Amino acid sequence: MKKQYRLMILALTLLSLWGCSDDDSPRVELFDVNVVALYPEDFSSDQAEGVTLKLVNNATGDQQEKISGADGRATFAGLVPGTYQLTASRFLNAQEASTLTGSSSEINLNYLDNNLLLSAATGQDALSIRLSGSISGSLVIRQVYYSGSKTPENTNYFFDQFVEIYNNSSESIALDGLMISNVEGPSGQINPNTQPSPFAKDQEHVYISTAWRIPGTGSDHMLAPFTSVVIAQQGINHRSEEANPNSPVNLSNADFELFVTGSQRDIDAPNVPNMEMIYHPFNATYSLVTVFGPGTIIWRTDDFAALERAPIPDTSPTFPQVVKVPVANVIDAVEALRSATDGAFKRVPAQLDAGFTFVSNTYTGESIVRKSTTVDGNIVMKDTNNSSEDFEIKSTPAPKSF
Known part of the structure; x- marks a missing residue:
């Protein structure tokens, strides 16, 4: 009788361990975010190519840096839900500025969001950001x-x-x-x-x-x-x-x-x-x-x-x-x-x-x-x-x- 009791306890223990396996533990869902960089509204073009974008997780400090393509798009992959800092920058030389604005003054373009909330739900649609800028001063x-x-x-x-x-x-x-x-x-x-x-x-x-x-x-x-x-x-x-x-x-x-x-x-x-x-x-x-x-x-x-x-x-x-x-x-x-x-x-x-x-x-x-x-x-x-x-x-x- 004691032997049967011990076998029963062992079986229950194994079932308990199996029930608590890693397969049933909560998982963090990773997701991707597409960011589209746009020039200021008064520029002759909309999509901003060659923009340096940096995304930093405010909690962990993990960061990714990307360069936007011809369509202004950059993809940040393998993100976890949380708040992020998103920065973007683009320097326009005199020739580039003249093409986009009609003025040959060099321009620094920037974007900043210190508290960007990202999740799998928000990552379903592309995030459009519009750069703003000022003339590079002497x-x-x-x-x-x-x-x-x-x-x-x-x-x-x-x-x-x-x-x-x-x-x-x-x-x-x-x-x-x-x-x-x-x-x-x-x-x-x-x-x-x-x-x-x-x-x-x-x-x-x-x-x-x-x-x-x-x-x-x-x-x-x-x-x-x-x-x-x-x-x-x-x-x-x-x-x-x-x-x-x-x-x-x-x-x-x-x-x-x-x-x-x-x-x-x-x-x-x-x-x-x-x-x-x-x-x-x-x-x-x-x-x-x-x-x-x-x-x-x-x-x-x-x-x-x-x-x-x-x-x-x-x-x-x-x-x-x-x-x-x-x-x-x-x-x-x-x-x-x-x-x-x-x-x-x-x-x-x-x-x-x-x-x-x-x-x-x-x-x-x-x-x-x-x-x-x-x-x-x-x-x-x-x-x-x-x-x-x-x-x-x-x-x-x-x-x-x-």
Whole structure:
């Protein structure tokens, strides 16, 4: 009897194991997605050939890169359900741009979706994406030092911030009237309740919280080919004992500084010309930008006062508003965020900057600097309108060091 009982238990155990075999376990259904890249609507052709498309799984980091064919189509195979980042880019040289637009100006085309939900159901139909672009500019933002530094006493120091603007062309450029602005919005998940900028959905404008202008009457400040100007927060030697001996920079030779008119605490360096303060309502003391990563644009306008204002949601009626800058006015833009995981906090429209860059931490003394190559003996900055590809971290900022 005991032997029969043991045989019965063994049989039940085997049946149980068979019932739990891998054949009955849930399976993830893999699927393919076809993406069709389209040119902007005002181009003479619709399907965009030769577009570089990159699809990144937000959960795993797995990525695929494809090039679109003559029909604009690229296929991503073996995907699992989830959210993805889809980026697309295409550079048009002068001849290609002339054929498609009638203008011979070089154009950078881009597309970005940071939160694309894909599944077997959504993969049944081709996903059409329309590229947007901007003319490849002669002036580019070469370097932004925003992270700040630590003092010998281990306190935070942020007065040594600067922006460097480079002439990426073979012709001299008049800087008179050139504007530089900080883009409104947080740089990432700084606090648990931090939310992305409410203005980021508007891809036709950049929403700015500051506006500074290079003085001049038209040709007072000419920038020679393949040279740069440095705009300092404070144009002093920040490495001095009176400032911060640990600072990486001496900005006493900066070309311009951002002195806040009326401030009782800001430093007006006597040997560095001041930028014209056009709009600066959020800080009456200093011209600092966030050490977590600013969005920065250089741009022009003939009538700043005519630009539309926008209230920041959930603020009082008397709270300062931000200014809407049309993307057509922007010459160059750079998006810096807090970290690699903060892409949802992008503020700059994708057609101006399809990516973002970042430093390792705050107060590290690091800057972001544009990659470059040498062409016919000249230093040419990489400019694809994608900061993820165009920039790298510089451990020690060095203004005008190419």
